[in-house]
Amino acid sequence: MGWKETAAPVLTRMPAVQRPEGHVPFRRKMYWTAGVLVLYFFLTNVTLWGLDTGASQDLFEQFRSLLAGGQGTVLQLGIGPIVTGSIVLQLLGGANLLGLDTNDPRDQAIYQGLQKMLVLVMVFLTGIPMVFFGNFLQPSAAVAQSLGIGSLGVQVLLFAQIAAGGILLLFMDEVISKWGVGSGIGLFIVAGVSQSLVGGFIFWEGEFPNQGLFPNWIDLALGNVSNIPPLLSIDGLSFLLIQAGILGLFTTLLIYVTVVYAESVRVEIPLSHARVKGARGRFPVKLIYASVLPMILVRALQANIQFIGQILNSTLGIPSWLGVYSDGTAIGGLFYYLSPIYSRESWMWWLGSTPATIEPWQILIRIGVDLTFMIVGGAVFAIFWVETTDMGPEATAKQIQNSGMQIPGFRKNLGVIEKVLERYIPQVTVLGGALVGLLAVMANMLGTIGNVTGTGLLLTISITYKLYEEIAEEQMMEMHPMMREMFGGGD
Known part of the structure; x- marks a missing residue:
């Protein structure tokens, strides 16, 4: 008896949100999403x-908006x-260790149940x-005394609350995935990052430069800022770029333009219907073919590595070669x-913002490791993402053939279509994943508005762009029901 037969009775009975029986009107989808x-806010x-x-302590402070x-x-x-559960499932699925056929409804239910279990x-x-070790979530002594349950009892209550939230x-x-528009994870990331972005522009409380971009500029224009170096000097240029926020604004706009441009760059493979003359189409292979979502997996892996280091340091103590905190x-x-x-501030040692014990060569090694981790990790996870979400050449060729389409000038054969797709999809997937990793590191190094992480900014722009496309498609299908039937979304 295989693991599927053993686990199926449990995994197929995991609580789940019921799927809509028919078409959900666009307005109702927007209501559910809103x-x-x-509720999230x-x-x-x-x-x-x-x-x-x-x-x-905030263990994931630097990953907060991303998570x-x-x-x-x-x-x-x-x-x-x-x-993190998706990372494990992606790795198991990518290595073909699960033995599940997602086209089989029973295997699909097992897969979804396994995802929830993970x-x-x-x-x-x-x-x-996070609750029981270290100083990450400290129990209140006053609550422990008033309830008479001790610190351990309060820690149990804290864990129960965050577990319920998760x-x-x-x-x-x-x-949202079944009744709304887009992906819930994507929308939550956009919501979190957008709060930081808006605050980075208009946050008014505090003093220069600890305000939003616009209040800082207003204070500069009104002469409310003292000790401004001569603007034509090296110190003045550094002041304008960093403290006045020009570099952060430039980086934010550059990332926005680059992602929108990359989303529009594509190789279009012409298609024609095998039986209906004149029925033609195109299959787009975008530069960011795997989307920016695999970056969540890369950053989550980094966050878990740091989490392990902090736990080991706070509980057991570790040798200096492994970590100094x-x-x-x-x-x-x-x-x-x-x-x-x-x-x-993590790498510009000449500004005096890094600890004196860290040498410039150590910072350069750290930059090299981060670049390698993000570029290689972005490419690897993009490949896993494409293969496990049925976006690879083989799965895509089957979808094209099942729709009755073929590539003009080639025989109507599954193997032929797959070979044509193999010319583009693997190369574009690796290139797009590496590009996204490079952009994420560059945005972090140069800084952005509201101190949003580079990965968070990339995800927000990409998810918003795709959400706009999905809303436009939903509205088109709402206006033209025949199109909904063509895309398989009929009642």
């Missing part, structure tokens, strides 16, 4: 009961467990160390070199 987003502002906020969570809130874990496991594996986010994602951040050892570049 409702889930309102509400939950990111619900503080954990029993938490000592003054003594807690779509809220420090010290019910959504403390964010989409981390969902993404998310539950990741909720426990991520949440338990599971709830899983079903919120499923609601200051205020919960690696400043030396292997875990320092494996930590991603978060901002320009």
